[in-house]
Amino acid sequence: MNYRTDRIILIIFLLISTAVAFLPYFVQSEYLLRLITVVIFWIGIAGCWNMMSGYTGYIDFGPVVYFGIGSYVAAIAMTKYMVPFFPSLFLSGLISAVIAFFIGIPTLRLKGAYFAIATFAFAEAMKQISLEFDRTFKVSFFQGSDGITLPISGHDNSFFFYCILPVTFVVMLTHYFIEHSKFGYGLKAINEAETAAEISGVNTTANKLRAYATSAFFLGLYGAIEAYWITYITPSDVFNVQKTVQMVIMTLLGGMGTFLGPIVGATFLTLISESLGTRFVEYYLIMIGGIIIVTILILPSGIIGTLKIRKRLRFI
Amino acid sequence: MFLKSFRLVFVLLLIGLLSVGFAWGEQKKAWKIGVAVSLTGVFGKDGSLVKDAYTLWQETVNSHGGVNGASVEIIFYDDKSDPATTAKLTEQLIVSDKVDLLLGGFGSSQLFAASPVAEKYQYPLISGGASSNKLFDRGFKYYFSTLGKATEEVRGCVDIFTAVNPKPKTAAIVGADILFTSLACEGYKKYCESNGIEVIHHELFPMALQDYNSLLMKVKNKNPDILLVGSHLLVAMKTIKAMKEIDFNPKAVAFSYGPTVPKFVEDLKGDANYVIAASEWTPNMPYSGKVFGKASEFNQLYLKRFSRSPDYVEAAAAGGAVAQQIVIEELGLKPPLNKENRIKIMEALHKDKFETFYGKIEFGADGANEAHPPVAVQIQSGKLENVFPLEFAEAKILYPFKPWKER
Numbered sequence: 001m002n003y004r005t006d007r008i009i010l011i012i013f014l015l016i017s018t019a020v021a022f023l024p025y026f027v028q029s030e031y032l033l034r035l036i037t038v039v040i041f042w043i044g045i046a047g048c049w050n051m052m053s054g055y056t057g058y059i060d061f062g063p064v065v066y067f068g069i070g071s072y073v074a075a076i077a078m079t080k081y082m083v084p085f086f087p088s089l090f091l092s093g094l095i096s097a098v099i100a101f102f103i104g105i106p107t108l109r110l111k112g113a114y115f116a117i118a119t120f121a122f123a124e125a126m127k128q129i130s131l132e133f134d135r136t137f138k139v140s141f142f143q144g145s146d147g148i149t150l151p152i153s154g155h156d157n158s159f160f161f162y163c164i165l166p167v168t169f170v171v172m173l174t175h176y177f178i179e180h181s182k183f184g185y186g187l188k189a190i191n192e193a194e195t196a197a198e199i200s201g202v203n204t205t206a207n208k209l210r211a212y213a214t215s216a217f218f219l220g221l222y223g224a225i226e227a228y229w230i231t232y233i234t235p236s237d238v239f240n241v242q243k244t245v246q247m248v249i250m251t252l253l254g255g256m257g258t259f260l261g262p263i264v265g266a267t268f269l270t271l272i273s274e275s276l277g278t279r280f281v282e283y284y285l286i287m288i289g290g291i292i293i294v295t296i297l298i299l300p301s302g303i304i305g306t307l308k309i310r311k312r313l314r315f316i
Numbered sequence: 317m318f319l320k321s322f323r324l325v326f327v328l329l330l331i332g333l334l335s336v337g338f339a340w341g342e343q344k345k346a347w348k349i350g351v352a353v354s355l356t357g358v359f360g361k362d363g364s365l366v367k368d369a370y371t372l373w374q375e376t377v378n379s380h381g382g383v384n385g386a387s388v389e390i391i392f393y394d395d396k397s398d399p400a401t402t403a404k405l406t407e408q409l410i411v412s413d414k415v416d417l418l419l420g421g422f423g424s425s426q427l428f429a430a431s432p433v434a435e436k437y438q439y440p441l442i443s444g445g446a447s448s449n450k451l452f453d454r455g456f457k458y459y460f461s462t463l464g465k466a467t468e469e470v471r472g473c474v475d476i477f478t479a480v481n482p483k484p485k486t487a488a489i490v491g492a493d494i495l496f497t498s499l500a501c502e503g504y505k506k507y508c509e510s511n512g513i514e515v516i517h518h519e520l521f522p523m524a525l526q527d528y529n530s531l532l533m534k535v536k537n538k539n540p541d542i543l544l545v546g547s548h549l550l551v552a553m554k555t556i557k558a559m560k561e562i563d564f565n566p567k568a569v570a571f572s573y574g575p576t577v578p579k580f581v582e583d584l585k586g587d588a589n590y591v592i593a594a595s596e597w598t599p600n601m602p603y604s605g606k607v608f609g610k611a612s613e614f615n616q617l618y619l620k621r622f623s624r625s626p627d628y629v630e631a632a633a634a635g636g637a638v639a640q641q642i643v644i645e646e647l648g649l650k651p652p653l654n655k656e657n658r659i660k661i662m663e664a665l666h667k668d669k670f671e672t673f674y675g676k677i678e679f680g681a682d683g684a685n686e687a688h689p690p691v692a693v694q695i696q697s698g699k700l701e702n703v704f705p706l707e708f709a710e711a712k713i714l715y716p717f718k719p720w721k722e723r
Binding site for chain 1: 357393399403407408432436448450453454494497498522523
């Protein structure tokens, strides 16, 4: 029964993704297309956080660091070394993943609040490094708080839509893979009882490291795409802790460690802020705060998380 | 007979209803102006000031019959101090709300994100709340700023020391590590060098810094003659509080932004005295023009509407709205505007010179206002007094700074 449900959900997901891919041909409004792109962007970003923290239970408070690294790698590659966008994009993901690998080795040995603090500190440290590096070493690399102006792409929103959609699609497929692989069971086992998992032969450190670096790879890609889209980056903007908060809240609202959680949480929060923000400019943040509190009180494991528990579903 | 009278009444009623309908239809053709501005987040406070300025402009214009007979309606959206949101909202205003024109919000990062969108759709975007030099280096035709470039804005704060005796020999420069304030620090450094003042300490710190005492203790130990701070409102307030706590008494302290916001004096009271600040406008400047009349009259309107005086950023924002209005009136345009109309507005903004309550506005090829002299003000007995340029000065600079323990 459960395996059939899994397959049905996967087929629905694939069908919806295919349909979404054709949206730029039907959506005439550039604004609407931007809004849809922003929703898909946040689904992916929240998915990256869920991939690591949702499944392992290791609360990462610094994922924005890989988003920021991705932004800076793309910006430096494009402006300083004249590398075209797509190779820069790949480089962003790669460098983010490599840095995550080396940062993960010591930090993923920490547990609970210590891990959260370490990741948060790393994100803040990277912000400071990008701010101070040039002044300290008398070079022009990160360009400190002056920021970097990227080349104006001249592309319309459909270009960025087609950059973001495949990345988000792969992020979500990775979730499916996590849900249906030994690697995924390993991650869930870490969440349930890490010591027991270790005794049972799960290489917990390697599993966490794989999840952490994979998540960083995708975050790097998103950072690069946003930098090219906005055309200007500063350390304060791309390493902004608000981005971390947003991806955590989206995942919590949708349901941590679930396949549909980031999709539902990111769509719900983005659309609700869009709808209320334009109608109630003065009060919308209070309203959104209220909605989040009520949702979490009624559905403590998030929208999908609670549904999963109540309906005893294995995978959604 | 009865039927005839009934028909007459019916016809009259129909005419009446139609004319009301037409009048309503006419009235509905208002100017729709879109503003994506930070009302929450780091720049929430500063963005709210810009919103007030545009609101006053809207109310004043509407009370005088609107622009070319059409009233003004402004749509404000909150970008949460997030550049990506600014870009999205700017596109929403243009594409979804179909606004006729845009006005700029607050913050260089925000305007960096909004301006490519405005450029793409060929919407002129005049801002009064961003002045980072890089904004003008991109070859955009549709971006304009009523403020001068950030490095130039602080010139008055350094040049003023040529008029004091004894002239300071050393300076310490500190500033928040965000674009505008770091550029202000660059400007301080440039003008210190040109005025023969040696910079003995130069440090940028995180915008979210809490412990200002340690930072300023380092500076105090170097004993500079003057302290120059690249600041926003909160940075300026925290700096003054920390200076008092550690009893740091340089001969003068100057800020790039903050002390001109009324809250600075309201909160710090007597501690705000002697503080020097960069400005681009004060109500006593001898400027006048359409819509608001004299600078002092703009101040009076502000006092009446918001029970406070405007800051120079608010004046710059309203000045930009007035410049755009003058162009629309000269071109005789009426809403709704099309692409050709907006191209004409952009061309006229580049070509024309505007005399306004905010002073002369003359946009260069890069969109920066080239006609505005930097001003320095000092808080004296709780009031902002214009102390530089000397020809417009309403008071002589109080120098040196009175030590905290003697106040």
